[in-house]
Amino acid sequence: MDLDVFVAAHHAEWDRLAELVRRGRRLRGEEADELVRLYQRASTHLSIVRSTAPDPALLARLSSLVAKARAAVTGTHTPAWREVASFFTRRFPAALYRSGPWWLSTAAVFVVVTGVLSAWVAGDERVRATIAAPEQIRAMTEPGGDYESYYSSGPAGSFAAQVWTNNAQVAAACLLLGVLLCVPVVLILWLNALNLGVGIGLMASAGRGEFFLGLLAPHGLLELTAVFVAAGAGLRLGWTVIDPGGRPRSVALAETGRAVGAIALGLVCVLLISGVIEAFVTPSGLPTWARVGIGCLAEVAFLAYVFVLGRRAAHEGETGDIAAAHTGDTLPASG
Incomplete structure (x- = not known):
């Protein structure tokens, strides 16, 4: 040429x-x-x-x-910063709000089960004897014992990373395994309720229940809420397998799965915040009321984020799913 x-x-x-x-x-x-x-x-x-x-x-x-x-x-693509801002101001809070009935119900059942277990352990010496020997229980519950020293067992930075990783693994297990007809999620919740109930019960039997709750509350409120959210989303995904709601099961799973994916991404940040509080606030020398106040403030901020920002976005039509332009076309289905 x-x-x-x-x-x-x-x-x-x-x-x-x-x-x-x-x-x-x-x-x-x-x-x-x-x-x-x-x-x-x-x-x-x-x-x-x-x-x-x-x-x-x-x-x-x-x-x-x-x-x-x-x-x-x-047309030009939306800048990355705008996509991130839209995710945290609309998509993530809307997904949290729409799955609210699932994780709020999960939280209620978890609290009741944990309360019953802790009261049982605290009030029955025979139950405590099946958990550990008396000297082992004393080593765990006494001042400076295992439960108390756990929160200062390492440098705050590395401890925060360890806590974040552990909590992220629990949340990820709830989110991913929920598709197996909800059974693994129920087992994970039961194990966490059992561990927490035993800890509270043992500390209460030693007369240090309020002190222990003072250690748990700063980070535990937000941390447990994140676990409840993950578990509720996992249960919702598992129930979609059982009852797709008149939609083809593959379509229903795809839609719910993408919303669950949004929740998973957002929870990474929520768990990071709870890990930082657990590493830097819980073992700090601040008075109990200040540490608990920080935990309550973080929890109230999260709930406001969900039920103010998320509610508004959901009422404006946001579902937590990705934009229609990025999803495949689907055939209409009869209801």
């Missing part, structure tokens, strides 16, 4: 395309059609030059022109 002849034949089209690209949104209807047509032709010209006469200067010119024309035809 004679490159000079090729350029002479098409440079007017390229100049016209560059002019239309510069004008952007000020184009009239026929000019927009012309922009699309010239963009398609320039793309073809770029392919021809690449395959037959790869002149570096001409390739650079056409590549730049085609890229700018493509952006003008298809």
Whole structure:
């Protein structure tokens, strides 16, 4: 191919395309059609030059022109910072709000079960004897014992990372295993309720129940709420397998699964905050009322985030699912 002849034949089209690209949104209807047509032709010209006469200067010119024309035809992508802001101000809180009945019910049942277990352990010496020997219980519950020293067992930074990782694993297990008909989520919740109930019961039997709750409350309120959210989302996903609600099961699972994915991403930040509180606030020298106050403030902020910001976004139509432009087309289904 004679490159000079090729350029002479098409440079007017390229100049016209560059002019239309510069004008952007000020184009009239026929000019927009012309922009699309010239963009398609320039793309073809770029392919021809690449395959037959790869002149570096001409390739650079056409590549730049085609890229700018493509952006003008298809529209520019939303900046990443705007996507992140939209996620945390709309998608994530709306997903939390819409799954509220699931995780609030989970929280209520968990609190009742934990309360019953802790009262049983605290009030029955025979039950405590099946848990550990008396000297072992004393080692766990006495001042400076295992329960108290746990929160200062390492440098605050590394301890925060350890706590964050552990809690993230529990939350991830609840989210991912819920699809197995909810059974694994129930087992995970039972084990956590059992561990917490035994700890509270043992400390209460030693007369240090209020002290122990003072250690748990600063980080535990937000941490347990995050676990409840993860468990509720996992149960919701598992129930979708059982009852897809009149939709094809694959469609229902895809929609619910994408909302659960949004919750999973957001909970990473929530658990990070609870881990920082557990590492830096719980073992600090602050008075109990100050440490508990920080935990309550974090919990109230989270609930306000869900039931103010999330409620507003949900009422405006936000579902927690990704934008329709990024999902595949689906066939209509009868209800």
